[in-house]
Amino acid sequence: MIAVLRMLSRGRSRAERARAWLVAAGAGLATFLVCTAVSLADYRDEGGSLTGLGLALLAVPVAGLVHQANRLASATRERRLAALRLAGATPGDVRRLGALESGLLALGGSLGGAALYAVTHLAGPLPQVPVVVALVTLGGVLSGARAGRHVIASPLGVARRARVRGPRVRDLLLFVAGVGLFVLGVVMKGRFPLVGPYGSAVAMAAGLVLLLFGVTLATTWLIRAYARRAGRRARSAEALLAARLVEADPRAWARALSVVGLTVFFGAGAGAQQAGVGYSHAHALVDVALLVALVTSALALMVHQAEALLDHRRSFAALAASGVPERALGGVLVRQAVIAALPVCSVAAVSGVAVVILTVLDVYQVQWLGWAVVRAVAMAGVGVLAAVLVALAARPLLRGALRFETRV
Structure with a gap:
């Protein structure tokens, strides 16, 4: 081989x-x-x-x-x-x-x-x-x-197999199990039979891992629901097409935005922790790591955008051939990014703050909670902005896909 x-x-x-x-x-x-x-x-x-x-x-x-x-x-x-x-x-x-x-x-x-x-x-x-x-x-x-x-590779050529998967009930069960284990570890601090504090640490760690995967997968339900709502309230053909494209394959968007959502999750959680214990050089390094992680996540989202254009290039080419301007198709990409990223980043930000608050609830004051909320809103906004910038940067890819399909 x-x-x-x-x-x-x-x-x-x-x-x-x-x-x-x-x-x-x-x-x-x-x-x-x-x-x-x-x-x-x-x-x-x-x-x-x-x-x-x-x-x-x-x-x-x-x-x-x-x-x-x-x-x-x-x-x-x-x-x-x-x-x-x-x-x-x-x-x-x-x-x-x-x-x-x-x-x-x-x-x-x-x-x-x-x-x-x-x-x-x-x-x-x-x-x-x-x-x-x-x-x-x-x-x-x-x-x-x-x-x-x-x-699918065959002697006659190559075809991409469409495997569109919608939301699954087990995604919600994974999220609920993660929340349950984490809350159990917080409530039972030091009171686990036989194992004592180690049981709390294990339960909280396992719950956090399940929560991360659950948030990533369960957002498929939220993306589909939000896209369906956006489609009903669409006031333009671009908004309607973008909503229907996201609603048709919400799991692919949840997978593509998982790294962005994870960055927002840790960013909101880090902000809440900074509010409770004060800022330090270690926190500064974490913020730098979050910034670099967000840039890397945007690159991964750009690759997903290229893959999506590869799958839908014939549909976009047909729309362009019927007289739809290329600028309008670029607007569809931007609206898709907003519809998919807004619920993902919002849930990730809320979850990140909630995890820290549940862990160190006894050291919080009102002003600290205010800073944690501001940081969470900012992280969610940065995540959505990154998705929009990626969609704008993908317009040359759209132009290339249209030209390729026209030549074919």
Whole structure:
């Protein structure tokens, strides 16, 4: 298989090579950040913990960016691998080759990130490096495998398989379970049978993890409901089309905005914590990490926008051919971003503040709560603004998709 991949890699276009470098660079950056975060977690002071949290937070949107790049690259990559079908390869063989290619890119990038960590942390702990490299590589393999599931490669060409999924009841159950475990850990502080305070810590940590996943997935319901409401109140054809497009595939938007929502969640929570304990240099580093995470999340959202345009280019081309101005179609992209991002960022901001308030409720005063609310509103606004700016920046991609479809 390695020999086959080497042969196929010679036929990459410039765009494919750029996406390969993006995947490798993202894997390297994620490895460096996670290794550094683990080393800082060894310190028992608040500053070290907050610094490690900030660096670990940066790794999440980087991983999202790598996965979105894999999804975008899957169609062009499968065009090269489709030739193998003529030689008797099965669709499973083609997907395994795609997963192996993504895994090798992640391995190369993670080794580079580990080398950078080893050079810059000569006196720091190194045992976590092989574990992080293995996890990042495995993540690359799984990302490549999942990205290839929605693409069908055959000797006759490549087709993207539409797998539109709506909201699920288990998404809400995941959110409710997370809230329940977290509240249980807060209420039962030090009173868990046998395990005592450790039981509270485990319950709160497990609840927080479930809450993060639940907020990400359960926003599918909210996005669909808000898009349906926006469609009923639409006063223009652009607003109606944008609302209907979001309502048709809310889960894809929830997945694309998950890293933005996670950044807003931690940003609102960090603001609430700053209000309760005061500002410090560690908090300043967390704010810088949040800013960089938001930029990285915007890049991941841009990749999703390119993928969405790839899926809907024929519909947009048909509208353009019927006389709809290109500027109006660009307005549809902006309205889509607002309709999808507003409920996601609002729920993420409220959840981030609520988690901190429930944890340290006894140290709060009215003026501190006021600052926490202002910070949460600001973070939600920044998240929506980032989505709008991405939609505006995607207009050249829309123009290119229309020209490509016209030539075809």
